[in-house]
Amino acid sequence: MKFVVIYALKFYRNYLSALKIRCCRFYPSCSEYAIGSIEKHGIFLGGVKSIWRLIRCNPFSRGGYDPVQ
Amino acid sequence: MEKRLITAVTLSIIVIVVFQFLFPAPRKTQIVKPGEKAIVKEIDVKSFVPAAQIPTANEEELIIATDRNIITFSDIGGAVKKIELKQHKKNNSVEPLVLVEEKDPARYIFSIKDPSGILPLESAKYSVSTKPNQVIYTLNLKDLQIIKEYTLHNLNDTMDLQLFVKNISNQSKEVGYQIISGAGIVEPNISEKRLIEVTAKVDGKTVNFKRPKNNIITHPGIVSWVALKTRYFSLIMKPFGQTKHQFHNFASGEDLVAGVEMESVTIPPNSFIEHKYLLYAGPSVASELKKIDAEFEETINYGFFGWIAKALLFMLGLCHSVFKSWGLSIIILSVLLNVLLFPLTLKSFQSMQKMHELHPQMEKLKVQFKDNPQKLNKEIMELYKKYNINPLGGCLPLLLQMPIFVALYQALTKSIHLRGASFLWIKDLSMPDAVPIPATLPLIGNHINILPLVMVILMVLQQKVSTKVMGSAVTEEQKQQQKMMLIMMPVMFGFIFYNMPSGMVLYWVVNTLLTIVEQSAILKKT
Numbered sequence: 001m002k003f004v005v006i007y008a009l010k011f012y013r014n015y016l017s018a019l020k021i022r023c024c025r026f027y028p029s030c031s032e033y034a035i036g037s038i039e040k041h042g043i044f045l046g047g048v049k050s051i052w053r054l055i056r057c058n059p060f061s062r063g064g065y066d067p068v069q
Numbered sequence: 070m071e072k073r074l075i076t077a078v079t080l081s082i083i084v085i086v087v088f089q090f091l092f093p094a095p096r097k098t099q100i101v102k103p104g105e106k107a108i109v110k111e112i113d114v115k116s117f118v119p120a121a122q123i124p125t126a127n128e129e130e131l132i133i134a135t136d137r138n139i140i141t142f143s144d145i146g147g148a149v150k151k152i153e154l155k156q157h158k159k160n161n162s163v164e165p166l167v168l169v170e171e172k173d174p175a176r177y178i179f180s181i182k183d184p185s186g187i188l189p190l191e192s193a194k195y196s197v198s199t200k201p202n203q204v205i206y207t208l209n210l211k212d213l214q215i216i217k218e219y220t221l222h223n224l225n226d227t228m229d230l231q232l233f234v235k236n237i238s239n240q241s242k243e244v245g246y247q248i249i250s251g252a253g254i255v256e257p258n259i260s261e262k263r264l265i266e267v268t269a270k271v272d273g274k275t276v277n278f279k280r281p282k283n284n285i286i287t288h289p290g291i292v293s294w295v296a297l298k299t300r301y302f303s304l305i306m307k308p309f310g311q312t313k314h315q316f317h318n319f320a321s322g323e324d325l326v327a328g329v330e331m332e333s334v335t336i337p338p339n340s341f342i343e344h345k346y347l348l349y350a351g352p353s354v355a356s357e358l359k360k361i362d363a364e365f366e367e368t369i370n371y372g373f374f375g376w377i378a379k380a381l382l383f384m385l386g387l388c389h390s391v392f393k394s395w396g397l398s399i400i401i402l403s404v405l406l407n408v409l410l411f412p413l414t415l416k417s418f419q420s421m422q423k424m425h426e427l428h429p430q431m432e433k434l435k436v437q438f439k440d441n442p443q444k445l446n447k448e449i450m451e452l453y454k455k456y457n458i459n460p461l462g463g464c465l466p467l468l469l470q471m472p473i474f475v476a477l478y479q480a481l482t483k484s485i486h487l488r489g490a491s492f493l494w495i496k497d498l499s500m501p502d503a504v505p506i507p508a509t510l511p512l513i514g515n516h517i518n519i520l521p522l523v524m525v526i527l528m529v530l531q532q533k534v535s536t537k538v539m540g541s542a543v544t545e546e547q548k549q550q551q552k553m554m555l556i557m558m559p560v561m562f563g564f565i566f567y568n569m570p571s572g573m574v575l576y577w578v579v580n581t582l583l584t585i586v587e588q589s590a591i592l593k594k595t
Contacts, residue, residue, distance in 0.1 A: 058465040065447050 002043045009035050025057050026066045036068040128174070131197060131204060136223040138350065139165060147195035147206025147217045148177035148249070152350045154226070154302075158489070159257065168302050168350055171253030176326050178304070178348065179217065179230050182247045184330065190215065190246065212238035226351030227361055235341040244342065245313070245333025250306035251297025252326040260568075261300045267317045267327045268368055269295040276315075277370060285318035292329045296368040301485040303353045305368055310344040352485045355379070371483060377476035382484055389486070396492025399481075399572055403579035406473070411587065481572045490572075495520070498572035520574045521566045527581040528559035534588045 013031045024030050033053050038046035053066070130150070131142040141151035150171050157166040171177050175191045182191045188210060195206035195217070202222075208215040218231040236242045256262050268277045272290035292312040296305040308329050317327040334342055349361055358365035371378035381402065388398035430452060438444045481487060487499040495502045503516035532555050566574050 054465055054468060 145174040146180040146191045148180040176252040180249045230346040232344045236336040247330045249328040250295045251304040264300040269315045287314045287316040289314040305349040307347040371479040374472045374476040378480040395490040407583045502571040525559045525563040
């Protein structure tokens with residue numbers, strides 16, 4: 001399960017995200033963050049952290065450097 | 070560029086053809102039901118005389134036409150075996166749409182059954198009598214008398230059943246029974262059979278399911294309603310009485326049967342119980358259902374993003390009331406959503422321009438932190454912050470568009486308004502545009518869906534433009550990937566959309582076209 005999700009994220013990272021304009025306000029970007037977070041914390045905690053990151057990545061956020069903790 | 074476009078188009082067509090070969094589209098043949106086609110004069114309910122009775126074997130049918138429906142009763146079980154809707158037509162014909170046609174008397178609508186199997190409530194012949202707007206079936210057993218009093222309506226697609234069970238013996242009798250609420254629902258398009266489902270509200274909770282794994286599934290509790298639905302039509306029964314549980318199962322093969330079982334009650338000698346039932350047999354239109362029963366709107370299920378779907382349908386309805394064309398309404402909805410999202414597109418481009426201005430500084434940084442990509446990215450982010458550049462609106466707005474598309478898909482596939490709505494060359498917006506071609510090709514048959522092909526071509530164009538807009542903001546490696554995905558993505562979308570309702574494809578075509586226009590306009594400004 002974990003590997004499937006990470007594989008899917010990597011597919012998005014490598015192929016799909018190249019098609020759109022870079023839109024993330026953070027470094028690392030949301031998808032990189034999600035891959036790192038799920039690798040480190042597992043699918044549940046990592047997943048929740050990734051979703052929280054996505055929610056923070058909105059027009060009202062300042063963005064910036066936000067590595068996987 | 071020209072050459073690559075041609076390659077992309079050819080490739081898309083090849084892939085679609087191969088895809089069609091691997092996953093053949095369900096053939097759009099209509100099932101012709103064999104046997105008994107009753108030719109009976111329609112009788113107006115208002116001036117109701119006992120209608121024609123056709124003996125078929127041992128069964129006597131009674132066909133009654135209201136202003137809206139044609140209902141065929143049977144004396145076996147004193148129940149309903151066929152319901153036709155006059156307001157709706159069969160696919161490509163002028164005949165009324167057959168919503169219910171059941172062959173097995175034990176599964177006729179409103180057929181009742183003794184759970185213990187002793188009393189032949191579902192197989193006995195009932196005697197019939199009629200009154201204005203009413204059909205009454207009576208069965209006399211040794212100890213019990215069953216009276217089924219049907220009331221028909223001209224103003225809406227409903228009928229009522231008043232069921233009396235009289236104890237004519239001199240001892241108390243305990244009586245409980247099962248009643249069929251839905252069976253024999255007809256779906257002429259094989260590809261849409263998978264959409265047939267049973268929904269029910271039991272103890273205040275909506276239970277939704279399609280395929281019972283066991284033979285029979287029951288949900289004990291107070292049943293508010295039971296609905297058997299096709300893509301566009303519903304058969305909803307509301308019991309007014311103490312229910313024991315709701316049940317449903319596959320009768321034989323693919324036929325879903327649903328019903329309720331009533332709590333058994335003790336009837337003292339020479340008294341009776343009375344249960345009332347309401348049956349709706351008609352299109353799944355929220356505004357219609359609401360008029361009949363406040364709860365019936367809940368039978369419509371547009372999935373997880375239902376509220377967005379309803380909002381979109383409301384907007385579509387508004388457009389339709391002005392322009393009287395569903396195709397035009399879809400186009401307007403697409404334009405509207407694009408205009409709403411345009412500030413976002415524009416803003417993103419403005420930040421793109423600023424980035425362009427910062428390019429020399431970025432190059433400097435790139436040289437400075439050549440060996441440390443992490444540090445480089447961090448420095449770039451600092452640079453953005455310093456000059457107050459925000460790359461677009463962030464990831465969330467992009468993600469928020471997804472529910473809109475999911476909801477739109479649900480709304481366009483399940484909304485009956487699009488059924489039979491034509492637009493330009495499209496005969497039916499709820500189905501693929503299927504343009505006949507003179508020859509029968511081995512893989513795609515004798516119809517070709519033009520709209521999805523147009524969509525694929527437009528998507529390739531759109532991506533060409535958007536890669537130009539992105540300009541220098543991407544790395545060399547990303548550019549290589551873009552080249553590959555430039556063709557892959559539209560082709561993938563081509564697969565997904567090829568057999569989708571043309572209304573949905575139309576929306577996507579307009580959306581893509583507008584994106585091209587927006588992006589080229591932005592590009593020209595620089």
